[in-house]
Amino acid sequence: MTNDSPGGEAQEILARLIRFNTVNPPGDERPAQEYLAGLLAQAGFECELLGAQEGRPNLVARLPAPGDAREQGPTLCYLGHVDTVLADASEWTHDPWSGDVADGFLWGRGALDMKSQVAAEVAAALSLARSGWRPERGELLIVAVVDEETGGELGAQWITSEHPEKVRCDLLVNEGGGAVFEYGGRRCYGVCCAEKGVFRFTVRTNGVAGHASMPAMGENALLKMAPLLERLGGRQPERELTREARAFLTGIGESPEDPAEALERLRAADPRLAVMFEPMLGVTFTPTRISASEKINVIPSRAELRVDCRVPPGLGEAEVLRGISEVLGEPDGGWEIEFTEQVTGNGSPVESTLMDAIETWVGEADPGAAVVPVVLPGFTDSRHFRLAFPECVAYGFFPHRHQTLLESAPLVHGADERIDVRDLALAQDLYRSLATRTLGGPPRVA
DSSP states (O other): OOOSTTTTHHHHHHHHHHOOOBBBBTTTOOHHHHHHHHHHTTTEEEEEEEEETTTSOOEEEEOOSSGGGGGGSEEEEEEEEBOOOOOOOOGSOTTTTTTEEEETTETTTTTTTHHHHHHHHHEEEEEHHHOOOSSSSSSSEEEEESSSSSSSSTHHHHHHOOOHHHHHOHHHEESSBEEEEEEEEEEEEEEEEEEEEEEEEEEEEOOOOOEETTTTTTTTTTHHHHHHHHHHHOOOOOOOHHHHHHHHHHHOOOOOOOHHHHHHHHHHHHHHHHHHGGGGSEEEEEEEEEEOSTTTTTOEEEEEEEEEEEEOTTTTHHHHHHHHHHOEEEOOOOOEEEEEEEEEEEOOOSSSSSHHHHHHHHHSSSOOOEEEEEESSSTTTTHHHHHHEEEOOEOOOOOSSSHHHHGGGGGGTSSOOEHHHHHHHHHHHHHHHHHHHHHOOOOOOO
């Protein structure tokens, strides 16, 4: 494999990263982090490995502007994680830790989530640094963290709380957006500007215990769940558009004043797009677990249904309670709810200098394409940085032009995860461009 391959140096780095088995748990990310640190240090970056556990360090690498100019500009951070979820090799066409290139794709666990983005970010930084480029102002920061797949306790959460001075940044690019989709005759690239929070709750019904051999002897709390489950399966709460959702609909050419009609047009155009984008438009309820009697021969006196509730930034408990009333009705003594987890959503402004730089690059790389803000139904490590540094503008953007959103989304955390190698080169070019546009200094040929 050479740098002349379609994916450039990012392809070489990604293949090496995939060969490090960093399935979390246990993680064991140190060898991968030392490999990246070695590359960056040779190119002139100041590198540190910092971690709560010896075998699981986070990498922080910086390339500052000279002298006082470092304090006169922003810190641009390229963030990524090097841990992955599990893979069952028996389900794959190519070994998930091979880094094989076949049929124009690079295969392996992490090829999309998210060793590919780490590889493209590092490759872009290396090509700039080796060419002699340095920021005119501010600094370029590369942060590769561990433990994202289990919540970031040893990764982004740890480093932003224990060493905030090491990773403080003004602009941040992470995972969560960038794969192209087509709608209304246009190619659209989503920039993840916000992530939904969680307001999980338990629905509880009560009854009277009895022997299961005599069904009418007790009052079965589990049966009282049936109408509640039916209601949850029948509808979602009324949509309540936040600024990001409104900007998304406007961006794809739909009116935010009639989200129901816009959603119907999305479904008509491609039901798969509707499945992915509908959660952006408001609070969602998904029942996931139910429990009742602990013994097969006892009529349950209590049943509990756990509901995963996701809430856009800007909305909270009041909107969730209103949604519960809309979907389930009023308790009237037949059931009750209890919130078990509340984490508000997080987001960054839709308009910024970083968004301008992304839009400029997209206009040059794919003329006629649109850039649209999107809301991630789940969450990423960006939430830890937004919490630690409230003024930080954090976006998720890893452009895929050749492998569309509809093609890549089903592969994340799935078998045969792979990436079109041409998109690695595309992303590497983006990250070079963002650095020179936001930090100054003419780009030079490596």
